[in-house]
Every structure is written in C-alpha cells, then in structure tokens.
Amino acid sequence: MGHAYTPGLKVTDKLLVTKNRILPLKGNVIVKKGDKVSPDDVVAQTHLPGKVDPVNIANKLGIPPEDMDEVMLKKKGDSIEVGEILAKTKGFLGLSFLSQSEKSHVSGSVESVSNITGQVLLRGQPIPVEVKAYVTGEVTEVFEKEGVAISTWSSFVQGIFGIGGETHGEIKVVVENNASVLTDKEISDDCKGKVIVGGSMVTADAIKKAAKVGAAGIVVGGFDDKDLRDFLGYDIGVAITGSEEIGVTLVVTEGFGQINMAGTTFELLKSKEGKLACINGATQIRAGVIRPEVIIPFDRDINDKDDVDDFREMGLQTGSPVRVIRHPYFGMLGKVVSLPPELAELESGSRARVLEVEFDDGKKAIVPRANVEMLES
Amino acid sequence: MAKMNPEDIKIILATDCGSTTTKAILIEKKDGEYRLMVRGEAPTTVEAPFEDVTKGVLNAVGEVEELCGRKLIDEEGRIISPASGNVGTDIYISTSSAGGGLQMMVAGVVRSMTAESAERAALGAGSIVMDVIASNDKRLPHEQIERIRRLRPDMILLSGGIDHGTTTHVVEIAELVAAADPKPRLGSGYKLPIIYAGNIDAAEAVKETLSDKVDLKIVPNLRPVLERENLAPAREEIHNLFMEHVMAQAPGYRTLMKWTDAPIMPTPGAVGLIIKTIADIEGIEVVGVDIGGATTDVFSVFRPGESREGVFNRTVSANLGMSYSISNVFAEATLPMVMRWVPFHMDERDLRNRVKNKMIRPTTIPQSMEELIFEQAIAKEALRLAFIQHKSFATVLKGVQQQRTIADAFEQTSSGASLVNMMTLDILVGSGGVLSHAPKRQQSALMMIDSFVPEGITRLAVDSIFMMPQLGVLATVLPQAATEVFNKDCLIHLGTCVAPVGELKKPGPLMDYKITLPDGKVESGTLQLGDLKLIKLGLGEDGLPLKAKAEFEPVKNIDIGAGKGHKLETEISGGVTGIVLDGRGRPFVLPEDNKMRITKLREWMMAMDIYPAAAFERQ
Structure with missing residues (x-):
C-alpha cells in the first residue's frame, strides 16, 4: 500500500x-x-481547421440529392467567399429568372458535397492559435x-x-x-x-x-x-x-x-x-x-544542480509538521507525536490507521492518517 | 498458456487494474467448491513514473503470494502457469479501468430510439458515454461537429435507421463525423475506430464517407427492426476494439494481454456480466449499484412480460460520487434534500465548505459521528439520483407501436415505460466504499432502503471487497466458479427489507406479520404506518443466510406482493442486519415539519441501531 x-x-x-x-x-x-x-x-x-458549416442544398433548392452535381457551381476543394453563389437551379423551363440559388455564409472552402443527403459542408478560414x-x-x-x-x-x-x-x-x-x-x-x-x-x-x-x-x-x-x-x-x-x-x-x-x-x-x-x-x-x-x-x-543557470529534498518523499515521521484537513480539527497545525501501527476505532466507528498529533496550543488528538497533510519543516 | 479442461482448473488468479489501485484475488477449489483464499492490492502503475501496468499487477500478486504462501511469480517476473503443488496458477484473468476506462461517443438518428439503443450497447459493454449525437438532439449541425471534434473518445459507435429503412439521416450523421475528423484520445499513431451498427442499406455509403478518415468496422444493425434490439454484435466489437486499440495503447498492456487466459474486460462491463450471470442462473431480478468517488454505476436485470426473459441495463451517472464528485451531488440534490436525512441542524455556510474540502482532498475519511452521518446523507442522495437516471433509461423500447386491448388502455402502460419494478425486484446489491466500508452494516442497509425505496420483499447485500469485476471476467471462463464465490465470499448478505405498498387515509396498521425463525421462535405483531422494525435473523455456519417462514397479511389497499389486501406466505432470508419491516410508507415521504422529521429519523435510526444515541445529543 x-x-x-x-x-x-x-x-x-x-x-x-x-x-x-x-x-x-x-x-x-x-x-x-x-x-x-x-x-x-x-x-x-x-492554425486550427476552420469551423464547419453544413448547408443542405437539396432541401434549400428543393431538388433530389442525386441531382446535386447539376446545381453545384462550386466543387469539393474550391475556395469560397461570403456571398458567393454555391449552387443554382436551371429554373423552370430553363428560364433563369425562375431559378433558385444558395449563397455561402462563410469564407473558406467546400469540404464535401453529398449526393445521398444533399448536404454541402463548408469549411471556414483556419483559426490561428499561439502558445x-x-x-x-x-x-x-x-x-x-x-x-x-x-x-x-x-x-x-x-x-x-x-x-x-x-x-x-x-x-x-x-x-x-x-x-x-x-x-x-x-x-x-x-x-x-x-x-x-x-x-x-x-x-x-x-x-x-x-x-x-x-x-x-x-x-x-x-x-x-x-x-x-x-x-x-x-x-x-x-x-x-x-x-x-x-x-x-x-x-x-x-x-x-x-x-x-x-x-x-x-x-x-x-x-x-x-x-x-x-x-x-x-x-x-x-x-x-x-x-x-x-x-x-x-536568474540562475538551469544546468546548476542542487540537492533539493522533497520533504514529501520522506513519509510521515514522529516530529513531522502536519495540518489536519478534515473536521473536527480542520485547519489545525501540529506535530506528529506517535504513529501507532495498529488500526484504531474512530468516533465514527470506522477502523483506520491513525496518528497522534500535538497541536500548536499543546493539546493532543488522535487523527486518521488520511486526514492530515505534511508540511515542510 | 495452454488451454485447460474446465474441470482441471483448481487455482484461479484474477486482477482488476483500477485507476488508483490494482486488486488481486486468489480462488482455490477445495472439497469440490471454489472459494476465495486471499486478496492483495497495490497502487496502479499506469501513469508516470512507472508507466507499466504490469508492475502494479506483480506487486498486488506479490501481496497475494505473501498472504497465501503460494509462489505465483517466477524469477523473470512472470506469472507461473499452470499450477503444480504449491506453485503457480491454472488461469490468470484481468479487468481494467485504469487510464480513464473506455470512453466512447455514440450517435444515432432519433435520440429516443436508435441513439438510445446505441447508448445502451456502449454502456453495457462497460464504457463511459461522453456524448450522444442524434439528428434530433436540438443542436445545430455545426454545434454537433464542434462537439465531436472537441471530444477525444476511444471509439465511436454509429447507428441509425432500421434495416431497409431510410438511409439519408444516418449518412448525414456519418458526414458530420467525417467533417469533424475526430482524433483518438490515446496516441496519434492510429486512426480512430468507429463501429457502424445501423441500417444495412446505408453501410456502403457510410463506408464511402468515413473509411478514408477512420478505422471503420461494420457490424449488424443494433436495431434491425423497431421492436427489437440486437446489441450483442456491437458490444462484442466494442470489446475487440477495446483490446486492440485502447488497451494496446496503454503502457504495459501489450504484455498484460499476453499473460491473461481470457480477454481483458473493462471493469464495469465485467461487473455487469456477473450481475447478469447471477440473475440468469437464479432466474431472479437484480439491481446492483457501485458508488465510487467520481461516478455511480447502476446495473439491473428485470424480467418483464410473460416470457420472463431478462433485460439487462447499465447506467453511469458520471458526476455522482462520494469524493471527486461530492460537490456535484450536493449541487444536483440541493441542500434541503441532503439535510432531510440528518437528525440535527448544521450551518449551511460551514457545510458547503466541508463538501468542497472533501472534493479537493478526496482521500480524507469521516472521523466524527457528525461527519459520518452527513456523508451517509449525501450518499443517499447520490444513490437516489443515480437510480432515477437508471429508471428513466431502463425502459421498454421507445417508438414501438403497441397493439392494445381495452384492458391495456386502462393500465396506462406505454412505449418507453420503465422496466424497473421495485415490487418484483428480488435482490439489491450495493458496492463502493461508502456502502462496503460503512462502520455498521445496518447503515449500508438503511442507505440502500432510503435511496432505492424497495417495495414488497427485497433481499439486500453488499459486495464485501469489490471483487465483482474479477468474478465477471471469471464468468466468461468458468461460470460455476464465479457464482460459487459470488454467493459465498463476495456478497455480505444484509437481510431482507419488507415494505408494504399503498396509501392509508389516516395513520393505522399496515399489516400483521408472523415470522417463524429457524429455532422455532415466532416473531409476530402488527406493523403500523410510520414504524421501522428490525428482527434479527443472521447467517448459518456456511456463511449463507438463514431462512424463516413468513406470513404477511396486509390491510385493504395495502400490497406486500400478492395484491392489495392479499395475504402472502413466503420464505425470507436473514443476514448480518436481519429483517427490516419498513412501515414508513410507499411512497415514502419524510414529515414536512422539521421537529417531527428529526423525531422520526431518530426513532428509526434507534430502531435499527444505526448510530449510537450519543450522536443525536448535539444541538
């Protein structure tokens, strides 16, 4: 353990x-x-890839998805600007004033065109990221x-x-x-x-x-x-x-x-x-x-070596300064007086490994080891 | 290791590599039955500085070696197999939830139909479901894409449509996934695995859309027709990919996979499996709960309809737990709901700080009785909330047209009704620190009764040392050994809760009872509304519960399992707590008046010897 x-x-x-x-x-x-x-x-x-904006052209223009190739003015990979026409129908009886079109709401490129769903995915401009x-x-x-x-x-x-x-x-x-x-x-x-x-x-x-x-x-x-x-x-x-x-x-x-x-x-x-x-x-x-x-x-040379002791690796010992981190002694500081090896019964009825701590005011208490943290001496 | 004849397996070593602790158990066949011999544990070594899970496994097995005196590891640090004399094990098996377990995203077309079936498949396989994407989940497509991109799951399960139904919507979901170009959580050297388990007619289009970007696996549709789920193929593929991709990426797992005699299972998947195995062998209905520090898992097997075929469900309440997530329990349940279980007054500002301090220092334990009472009150709310979530998820399939007769129309059953029926539930099994390690077993019993509110006659038990995961994977190899150890060593039988259901217009008797104990002594009397009584009935020499003959005769309008006002004669089981006669009413509502509430809480706690009288003397 x-x-x-x-x-x-x-x-x-x-x-x-x-x-x-x-x-x-x-x-x-x-x-x-x-x-x-x-x-x-x-x-x-x-640069993070730009946001994706899906547009269902087939729905917007009222055409079956398999006719997508006929209406798309922009193909996969083409770049686009805001307001550019993406797709346009031929119009009733070929009359252009009866045709419908769909414009792009983003600047970027056409990511994909689907003949199954009629969906066109537009990719916005890359987003710069700095660290x-x-x-x-x-x-x-x-x-x-x-x-x-x-x-x-x-x-x-x-x-x-x-x-x-x-x-x-x-x-x-x-x-x-x-x-x-x-x-x-x-x-x-x-x-x-x-x-x-x-x-x-x-x-x-x-x-x-x-x-x-x-x-x-x-x-x-x-x-x-x-x-x-x-x-x-x-x-x-x-x-x-x-x-x-x-x-x-x-x-x-x-x-x-x-x-x-x-x-x-x-x-x-x-x-x-x-x-x-x-x-x-x-x-x-x-x-x-x-x-x-x-x-x-x-300012100090990073190649300098120093023996920096990590007090936390030494484990709890008699005399170690500790802080209690749970009620009823929450926040109180003291020193470890003893570390009995056997499990002890707490007021709550649980059995746990404990230690005896002497607080700064001289009072002593038994506290579960799980409820203290070590401080640097 | 060589394949063994199941009858020749005498020694079994099993480990569970959890996120903080690796637990090892040794099972031995003695006098024709499998029993747990010893248990050892050691810190898990998946993270730096060790970065090799096998070190923690060997340390935990080393502790088992010391405790049982059997040599299990050879000089080269490998597990010795097969067993010979006092050396080695016949089989070695393991589960794992280290490194965050299995994290998945699922997608389907309709949230309450195919997406929910996909979620059920993923949860049943032992996964954490990070998000559920559906065509009708109220998010705009670009929001869904953004979400898929930000999450880094271990794999995605994609479903949608019944076989030969419409293909458009499921392909649309595939397009969104492709646009998001999701990356796997661990490692960048491989493509994200995606399982497609949707409309068979759309498989080719999904393949075209996704196969360049991800590692696509196609399995049979998990909802081939609206009326039926077929989750097994998807779950099996999830387990395969868990081994091939997720486990293989985690440090040391390639070696561990070579050691084991059965595939390594995700821990919750194994727990679900043992619960399902036990439920099926005994033909019973089971609810299991595992309340951890961060999450609470609920498992259930119910048998609706005349076929009595068991339906398994698992839910994970991701942010309901007793340490890391304790503050969230408090936030979700609200202060008054937690405090209603506490038989004295506590200051709100102080309580809030205590909860947060437990969250930031999750390993601390309650020292004072006041802290224990408060922590168990929070546990009741965490369990209650997790069970509400489970009840709303464990339902009959939604979206199914039902043919109804006139009689059905009066019954108010509907598509999507919960499968959870507390009256028919046979056993409630609790697990996790707050339940398994409560200082008194009665406390575990009352926590489970108050949060799950069982009805009629329900056995109660807790998992003694959380070995359900190991027994789950053992059930895949040797079901007999798994069930024997489960009943005799894994479970601590608490007893039986007897709770009459129905409302009385005014306080009065709920039922007469007569319980004939094994020694011939008879306990009889009348249970009044508001009573909570404990009758001692313990365990036999074999560690199994003693049985008693019981007769319950409820008053008109009250049901104990045989119908309103009908007498029930049955056999009930004892346990370390005994028989709890719960007359507090179903539905169970605490008194609104604060003084009355505290009086009743104290009365019930004293009746069951939950806390010492001195605990109530504060204030």
Whole structure:
C-alpha cells in the first residue's frame, strides 16, 4: 500500500521548474533550444481547421440529392467567399429568372458535397492559435512541430484549488499577516497588473474589486464556497477549473473556509514582493492531478544542480509538521507525536490507521492518517 | 498458456487494474467448491513514473503470494502457469479501468430510439458515454461537429435507421463525423475506430464517407427492426476494439494481454456480466449499484412480460460520487434534500465548505459521528439520483407501436415505460466504499432502503471487497466458479427489507406479520404506518443466510406482493442486519415539519441501531 496520508502541497524557495508548452495540433515552433523567453513571448503557433458549416442544398433548392452535381457551381476543394453563389437551379423551363440559388455564409472552402443527403459542408478560414512561454526561462527542449519545454529556477508554491487561467504580474502583499482577511478595502488602483497576496481568506467583494482594477491574480489561504458560487454565478460540481473568464486568476493555498495561509508560504511570498510571479488557477483533481501554482522565476543557470529534498518523499515521521484537513480539527497545525501501527476505532466507528498529533496550543488528538497533510519543516 | 479442461482448473488468479489501485484475488477449489483464499492490492502503475501496468499487477500478486504462501511469480517476473503443488496458477484473468476506462461517443438518428439503443450497447459493454449525437438532439449541425471534434473518445459507435429503412439521416450523421475528423484520445499513431451498427442499406455509403478518415468496422444493425434490439454484435466489437486499440495503447498492456487466459474486460462491463450471470442462473431480478468517488454505476436485470426473459441495463451517472464528485451531488440534490436525512441542524455556510474540502482532498475519511452521518446523507442522495437516471433509461423500447386491448388502455402502460419494478425486484446489491466500508452494516442497509425505496420483499447485500469485476471476467471462463464465490465470499448478505405498498387515509396498521425463525421462535405483531422494525435473523455456519417462514397479511389497499389486501406466505432470508419491516410508507415521504422529521429519523435510526444515541445529543 502507498502512504496512508495526503502528501502535502509543494512550497519551496528553489526548484528547477520545467513547463511543456504544446500546441493542440501540429504547427510551427518559433524558438530554438537555448533561447531566453519571457511570459508573453510566442513560442509556437498553428492554425486550427476552420469551423464547419453544413448547408443542405437539396432541401434549400428543393431538388433530389442525386441531382446535386447539376446545381453545384462550386466543387469539393474550391475556395469560397461570403456571398458567393454555391449552387443554382436551371429554373423552370430553363428560364433563369425562375431559378433558385444558395449563397455561402462563410469564407473558406467546400469540404464535401453529398449526393445521398444533399448536404454541402463548408469549411471556414483556419483559426490561428499561439502558445506563449507563460514563464521567464530558457528553452531546454524543442518537440518538433509540437512545442517546447521551458525551464527556470524559481520559488514555487502549489495551491489546493484555483480558478482562472495563466497570467503573470508583480507580487504585492496587501495584508499584515497570514491570518488577515483580504477585503476590498485593501485593493486599490495600484494593484493593476499585480499578483495580490492575502492571508486567511478573500471576500467576494475583494475579488470583484481586484477584477475591476485589473489585477492579474490573487493568492490567498481560504475562500468561502458560498462566495465562490455567488461570484461565478454557478456551483462548481467537479473540480476541473482553469477556463473561467473572470478577469482575475485565484489561487487558494489551503482550502475552503477561513484558514490561515501556511506561515512558510506567506513568508516566502512576502520575501518575493515586487518580483514577477507566473500563476495558473487550473485545477483538476481526478486522474492526472493538476494543482494551481505560483512560479516566481529567478536568474540562475538551469544546468546548476542542487540537492533539493522533497520533504514529501520522506513519509510521515514522529516530529513531522502536519495540518489536519478534515473536521473536527480542520485547519489545525501540529506535530506528529506517535504513529501507532495498529488500526484504531474512530468516533465514527470506522477502523483506520491513525496518528497522534500535538497541536500548536499543546493539546493532543488522535487523527486518521488520511486526514492530515505534511508540511515542510 | 495452454488451454485447460474446465474441470482441471483448481487455482484461479484474477486482477482488476483500477485507476488508483490494482486488486488481486486468489480462488482455490477445495472439497469440490471454489472459494476465495486471499486478496492483495497495490497502487496502479499506469501513469508516470512507472508507466507499466504490469508492475502494479506483480506487486498486488506479490501481496497475494505473501498472504497465501503460494509462489505465483517466477524469477523473470512472470506469472507461473499452470499450477503444480504449491506453485503457480491454472488461469490468470484481468479487468481494467485504469487510464480513464473506455470512453466512447455514440450517435444515432432519433435520440429516443436508435441513439438510445446505441447508448445502451456502449454502456453495457462497460464504457463511459461522453456524448450522444442524434439528428434530433436540438443542436445545430455545426454545434454537433464542434462537439465531436472537441471530444477525444476511444471509439465511436454509429447507428441509425432500421434495416431497409431510410438511409439519408444516418449518412448525414456519418458526414458530420467525417467533417469533424475526430482524433483518438490515446496516441496519434492510429486512426480512430468507429463501429457502424445501423441500417444495412446505408453501410456502403457510410463506408464511402468515413473509411478514408477512420478505422471503420461494420457490424449488424443494433436495431434491425423497431421492436427489437440486437446489441450483442456491437458490444462484442466494442470489446475487440477495446483490446486492440485502447488497451494496446496503454503502457504495459501489450504484455498484460499476453499473460491473461481470457480477454481483458473493462471493469464495469465485467461487473455487469456477473450481475447478469447471477440473475440468469437464479432466474431472479437484480439491481446492483457501485458508488465510487467520481461516478455511480447502476446495473439491473428485470424480467418483464410473460416470457420472463431478462433485460439487462447499465447506467453511469458520471458526476455522482462520494469524493471527486461530492460537490456535484450536493449541487444536483440541493441542500434541503441532503439535510432531510440528518437528525440535527448544521450551518449551511460551514457545510458547503466541508463538501468542497472533501472534493479537493478526496482521500480524507469521516472521523466524527457528525461527519459520518452527513456523508451517509449525501450518499443517499447520490444513490437516489443515480437510480432515477437508471429508471428513466431502463425502459421498454421507445417508438414501438403497441397493439392494445381495452384492458391495456386502462393500465396506462406505454412505449418507453420503465422496466424497473421495485415490487418484483428480488435482490439489491450495493458496492463502493461508502456502502462496503460503512462502520455498521445496518447503515449500508438503511442507505440502500432510503435511496432505492424497495417495495414488497427485497433481499439486500453488499459486495464485501469489490471483487465483482474479477468474478465477471471469471464468468466468461468458468461460470460455476464465479457464482460459487459470488454467493459465498463476495456478497455480505444484509437481510431482507419488507415494505408494504399503498396509501392509508389516516395513520393505522399496515399489516400483521408472523415470522417463524429457524429455532422455532415466532416473531409476530402488527406493523403500523410510520414504524421501522428490525428482527434479527443472521447467517448459518456456511456463511449463507438463514431462512424463516413468513406470513404477511396486509390491510385493504395495502400490497406486500400478492395484491392489495392479499395475504402472502413466503420464505425470507436473514443476514448480518436481519429483517427490516419498513412501515414508513410507499411512497415514502419524510414529515414536512422539521421537529417531527428529526423525531422520526431518530426513532428509526434507534430502531435499527444505526448510530449510537450519543450522536443525536448535539444541538
């Protein structure tokens, strides 16, 4: 069996981050290995096939589908413009003023003509698609016609839940400490383009204000689900986010409700005030987990090697700092006192592997191992 | 491995490669019967950094080796076969839902007819149906094309039209698919498989339209005439393509496919198969449910009409589950519907945050009794919603002209009526963490009763360790072994729910009952409207339910299975919970008054010893 606990989220002041920037379809890569890039630089581009517009010419002109060849002025593969005549009947008794015609509503080409259904498929103009670098860094690998890998040394904070997509801006800490609530009063016009850092919670009004002043994003400890619903206008049913168009990206580091941002996370972000942060709220909790992230790149040779310990691989040990992630001790921080190997009966009557935790206030409790996550010491 | 004579098969090794855990079981024939010996599990290794499913399989089998002391893996890391002494297994079989399972899109001409038949075929084969495209699905053609293009299914099942009917519409659908030029989900090195199972006369035109772009397979029409479905050929082709394309693309599966003695089946397809096998062998009607973290599957076999021929149906409620999808259950069911099952008050803002925190940290478990009660309340709603969906899908064929007599006209049966008949249902089987691992078995029983609302006499059971998938694939090789293990080791028999149906104008008696237990003791009395009683009747030494003779005499207007007001004498089964006499009424409606609702909930929970009394003392 794997570890019976939730591995904590990654929070570190130095990490070599590599981001794959891949096109949805094959296209052109416009940077080369070794190039230095900035977040807004386009690294690859392609054209998606245009939208398809089906027109049933046989129905429109009132002819049997097998007569399609006789009326079609445009053939498969021909290019077309808006307003061009696609098909025309000969007219009653060959009189042209009694003929009927059908014009194209799109510019593009004729994809197919069917003699069975009378349907003509028109393909619109190709749609250009660009992939940007998203982070400041160096192109370390080129995947021919597909995209690139960009690496950068950075400070890195993994969030638990987010909304909104990729963006970037300077870090601006607007609250006093990790327990402060971020309200609309803390947000002013000088937050424009910035990544705002809050404490234990952000209010719905603060998010609205941030979007209004044009802030790039918000990083905060907790967020109330009721506010999330009021803000989005709908309830998030399954945690697959990132495509919301709300004008500001939100990265929640701890969970729903008012929860102090972990001290190490807050201190790290505070120490990086004024630096560029690249953030993404995209979250996917099913297979192939994606967590929201804050990447704060710094200048360092990507070939440098460093022993960066991943505290999460060490497993839970006596003395490990943990956070409880479920009621009745939700959000409380403490240290592991003991890890009894045998199953224990919980108040709910379930039997599970547990641990004893001593909270910061000195009180002790028995908690299922599945209900804690490790924190970096 | 060499083909074996079924009688010579003494040792069976079976695995189920799930999206997170690979589970292995070892079955042995002892004293003439097949029994489960041990079970092992290990994390699935389909994703990075391992990217080889066989590693997880070997780890899970390794745990089985340790537990039973039988050597099953050789030095080169292969499964040893056939068995000899204390080494090896006679056959090895597997199911898989790793890497997202089998994801399909289906298309047909009329949404409620051929498209629905195609959906039934795909679901029955164990697939997740990502979307159903039909000529009349109210989307414009360009929207349908856009949708087909965006989805990246593993395969598409295309149907439409009855044989020798109109060809135009089905070819039109094929043209839309061709225009979308869909790409397969896994890998770009092969063409997307499309199965055509529509009007035979349109096959040639469909081939012309599609064969350049996709890997087209043509099978007999799944709805050759309006009155009949023929789903088997399409389902068989889905399984073939699942092996050839989907499985072959997933890391390590080519090796795993060589190891197994029967084709690897999609997990839900195998679960459906064991349920169907059991239902057919015993000639009974069955509903099975598997409530997972993300989805809830419901399977049923009902026997409508005089032929009593079993009709199998499966539905997947994609976003009803207890962890990843818990927030969606809450959103779909609404707060008051969840909270009606909770015998105390809880703050809405706090509840909403708790639900979302479970969604983002799906592996946590309820520690406090309050959390358990709340989680089981959500489970009841998830099961209820999934069953509503199942009832509306498991219907007699729609669009069929029925010849009616005067008598039929009064019965109000119509084309498209649900096959689900709770009064004739014999057994309800639950599976999935919240049901299989509830701290008390009575809790599982009550969750199933409250959400499925069985009528008349219905046996209840849960799958002990979720081995239905392995038994499903075993049923294709050795049905006898599969059914023996299913009855004796897989199922935990909870007991029987006895629920009289019908409305009373005022509170009063529903029926008299007399139950003669195996030791001769008689339990008798009157069941009043609003009562919930539990009579203990357990399991025998062989692990199978004890039986009791029962006489039920309902009052006028009340039916227990023999008709309104008619006495029923029958034999009923016990189990770890016992016999539940459910007099809460069918239809079952909770009291509207909040105080009364809480009083009744507590009374029922105490009667069945669901939660300790202390759990109600808050507030």
